[in-house]
Amino acid sequence: MLLQDVEGNFFQGYILSSIENLINLKYLYLSNNNFEGEILNSLGNLKKLRILSLSNNKFGGEIPKNLWNLKTLEELYLRNCSLEDSLPDEYSEIHTPLIILDLGFNDLVGKVPNTIFNISTLESLYLNNNGFTGVLPDKKSDNLTIIDLSNNNLEGYIDPKWNGVALNLVNNKFSSKETEKIQPRGLECLQQTSNCFMGENLFTSLTINCGGEKIKSEDGTIFEADNNNKTNTYFYVADKNKWAVTFGECRFINSTKNITDAQDPKLYQSARTSTKTLKYYGLGLKVGNYTIELMFANIDDDDNTYRYIFDIYIQGILQEKDCEILKEPFKKTYKVIVTNDTKNLEISFSPKLYPKELKLIQKHLSTAVLISAIKVIPNFKVENGSTKRSAAVIGASVGVSIFILSCIVGYYLWKRHRKYRDEGNNIELNGLEVNTYRFPELNTATENFKPANKLGEGGFGVVYKGTLYNGDTVAVKKLLAESIQGNEQFIAEVATISEVRQRNLVKLHGCCCQGNKRMLVYEYMKNGSLDTALYGRTGQLELDWDIRFTICLGIAKGLNYLHQYSRHRIIHRDIKSSNILLDQHLNPKICDFGLAKLYEDKMTHITTRMAGTYGYLAPEYALSGHLTEKVDVFAFGVVALEIVSGKCCVDYSFVSFGSNQSYIIQWVWNIHENMDDDLAMVDPKLKSFNKEEVCRIIQVALLCTQMDSMSRPSMSHVIAMLNGEKDIGTLPSKPSYLMFWDIGNSSRAIDDIEFQPYQFDSRQQISSCSYSQSMPLRHAQTGSSEQKDEDYTKTF
Structure with a gap:
């Protein structure tokens, strides 16, 4: 029995x-x-x-x-x-x-x-x-x-x-x-009474390629191997006793899966997994503050057994509850203090108990832990032995020379102040590793900023096409002197985009900050902006469905990188179709980081002065300045609806069922509630499309634009839903923020917005789309090489 x-x-x-x-x-x-x-x-x-x-x-x-x-x-x-x-x-x-x-x-x-x-x-x-x-x-x-x-x-x-x-x-x-x-x-x-590092030099960093071989990352960091399985014990201590790992039932995963959406893809191609608690120890660390980066990617090809969902503890304190590993790689960052009591660092992963009522399919019967790589770096200056030994000699030399040097420096600063007194003050780039250009060089590249080379104009400046002395074609963003983007915003944009490297983010070549001249030099995007391609003049690019779906997925991956992969969590704050550029292969790239905010991992939100664009702003941000990653998620949902419908997010021509609307979400919900099929929203210019993918994007977009920010999915979940790897489920009720919006130009930046909300009683679920037969997909079009440069509008 x-x-x-x-x-x-x-x-x-x-x-x-x-x-x-x-x-x-x-x-x-x-x-x-x-x-x-x-x-x-x-x-x-x-x-x-x-x-x-x-x-x-x-x-x-x-x-x-x-x-x-x-x-x-x-x-x-x-x-x-x-x-x-x-x-x-x-x-x-x-x-x-x-x-x-x-x-x-x-x-x-x-x-x-x-x-x-x-x-x-x-x-x-x-x-x-x-x-x-x-x-x-x-x-x-x-x-x-x-x-x-x-x-x-x-x-x-x-x-x-x-x-x-x-x-x-x-x-x-x-x-x-x-x-x-x-x-x-x-x-x-x-052991509890460990004295391994008494009187010895302590370590100040820790890098582990979990489950994999020793590798060198793109920035030159050596990640130590973690693939020792020759011992019968439930622990492994690395060379020099630098770090250790304890585990239960453990196995290693190595994959040749092509990972393109993260820095250092090789770090995500191996992993250590365990069905029991998995702990990593940094042994003999110097006392101080550290930053921990944990990297995850579900590369398990045999995924019919486990669901990777677990809690994360740092120094015994719960940091992340129910962390779930999906197909898209991501990174978690934490701050920690190593005290003199332990000199150790403990990172623990505990698999969750998964109740049977939630075990809907076979692959969810068990839970396990998975980790791909660990990086621990100090938040303090590290001095090596040679530095300390030479301190006395250097100090003596400095003492003799300080008077002469101070005179020379004082004279130089006085001359420099006179030189730039009438041109405005230079700004310091605070040690940012970014190329700098002199104004004459960019002036020559753009032919004295010739009007014919103008690519577009935004709220902060004008973008020109330029050709550098080495023949490279670039886009030069010349900030307006009267622009509201001052030194702080300029440095923020340089700092933000110089650190990010992902295929769906526009690449910054460098900047110019000579006198009162502020310029940013970007890679040149031949096919202009997404809004022009979607609803610009006739004769523009024709985007068939598979290209549109790829664009939508690429935008999601770029945002997911900003929110989870980058060194700092970044909120873009101004996601819109005009800030999505298309390269020669029609791959999307997010641009314009002038409003971006860095977001500390311990913060739940930021309260800040509102900035952004009409039609794309999340309600909680517009009303109270409450800023989280979900502000970008909301804007992404609006852009996704634009991609499906081919319509601008704010348009007085929206008419359906005898009602006029000015906002695309009003129009979409009207169709969604009053018609049997959401496919009525699809751009008439599309001759064929994949019905299942269209409905999937619409449903994800409506989830992303919910009133409650907690009801919106994260971008990693958005990617999983778009790929069909995660169920979308039932759509919540019609959001209550839908209102009549007093607006002017939909592309201009805003300082404040007046909302007039009214309530809806709808509790309707997502309407079912007919998946009986998908229309054949068209081949991706890369655009003509003769595309005119003046079509590159409203960029940056």
Whole structure:
């Protein structure tokens, strides 16, 4: 008899005592619930019981004595049950044929009985994360080959006869000198009383290619290999005792999957996974503040078994709950302080319990941890030994020369001030690694900023086509002297875009900040802006459906990079179709970072003065200046609707069902609620299209433009939904912010907006699209090489 389906349902209350009447029960699975009260002693009456699984409940109390008298019990799981007990000494008299005993993550105390290691049938013993004390015996059963005693208070040393056992002894009080002789090197550094780095030079950085070989990143950083599986232990300590990893059931994944949406793609092509808690340790770190970068990508080709969803802890503090790894790679960044108490850094990943009611398909039956790479860098200046040794010599030389140098520098600054007094003050680029151009060079490149070379004009300046002395064609953004974009915005744009490298973000070649002249030099985008291609003059580019879908997905990937991959979380704040440029192959690139905001990882939001463009602003930002990544998500939803419909987001010509609207979302919801098919929104210029993809984009766009920012998906989830890798589900109700909008030019920047909201009662779900037969896709068009430069409008 099997009782299994009550596992993982989060039942509450007490286990009924009548369960003892199931005398023929062989398998009882009650794990992963919220049962309370002490474990029933009457379970010892189930004489035919072979497997008892009660893990992850809230029982408390002691382990029933009768359980040790079950003569058929082979597997006993009492993990994480809040048990408070000590183990009996009479194991030599127990005839229970246990094969697996799991008592981990409880509050068990006292000494571990020597006889428990000599149960003849026992193969796996888990006593980790308790409060056991004492020393280990000299002998154990030959069958006992898996032992986890980590995170207790055990002392002494390990007998050599225990070699070859899959043994986890991390975070106890074992003697370093004696364990060093018989255990894999480094175990002494993972003990509570570790003194590995006393009086030694400490490390100031940590880089690990999890599950992979040693590689060199694009910026020259060496990521150490993490693919050692030659030891039977549940831990591995790297060379020089610099870092370590502890794990449960672990495996390595290596993939040849082509990853193009992240810096250093090779770092995402390997991973270490585990179905149990996975911990990385930085050992012997210098005291100070550090930045941690964690890189993730689901490259598991055999994804029918696990769903990668887990919690992230830094130094034992929960930083990320229910982090889920999808197909798109991403990066998480955290700040941490290493104190003098530990000199260690601990990064822990704990897989989530996944309730059965959510296990809709086979591949979601189990959860696991996955990590691709770890990078820890100091937030303080690092001095090497040679620097310290030469300090005295340098100091003496400086002392002799300081008077002469100060005179020279003073004279130079006085001359420099006079030279630029009438031209405006130069600005400092604060050490940014970016090319600088002199004004005469850019003046020559653009033929004195000849009107015929003008590509477009935005709120902050005019963009010109230019040809540098080396023959490169560039776009030069000349900021207007009266522009509201001052030095702060200029530096922000240079700092932001100089650090980002992704195929869907426009590349910054350099800048000019000579006197009062402010110019940015970008890569030249031959096919102009998306808005011109979608609803510009006749004779412009013709974008068929597969190109439009690729453009939509590319914009999402660019935003996802800004929100998750870049060194700093970046909110663009001005996503719109005129800020999406198309290269010669019609790949989209996001431009114009003049309004971008850097977003610290600890922040939940930023409150700032509103800036952006009519028609694309999220309600919470327009009303209160509440800024999060979801502001960009909202704007993306509007752009996605423009891509599908071929219409501008603000247009007085919107008419449907006898009602005039000026805003594309009003028009879309009117069609969505009053017609049987959302395909009525599709651009009439499209002769053929993929119906499923069209409906998918429309549904994602309506999710992205919800009133509540928490109801909008992240860009990583947007990508997964667009690719069909994640269910879209049911659309929430019609957003209440839809209103009549008093607007002028839809492309101008704004300082304030007046909203007149009204309420809707609609609770309609997403209308079903007909997927019975998709229309054939057209081949992508790359555009004519004779495209006129003056079509490059409203850019940057």
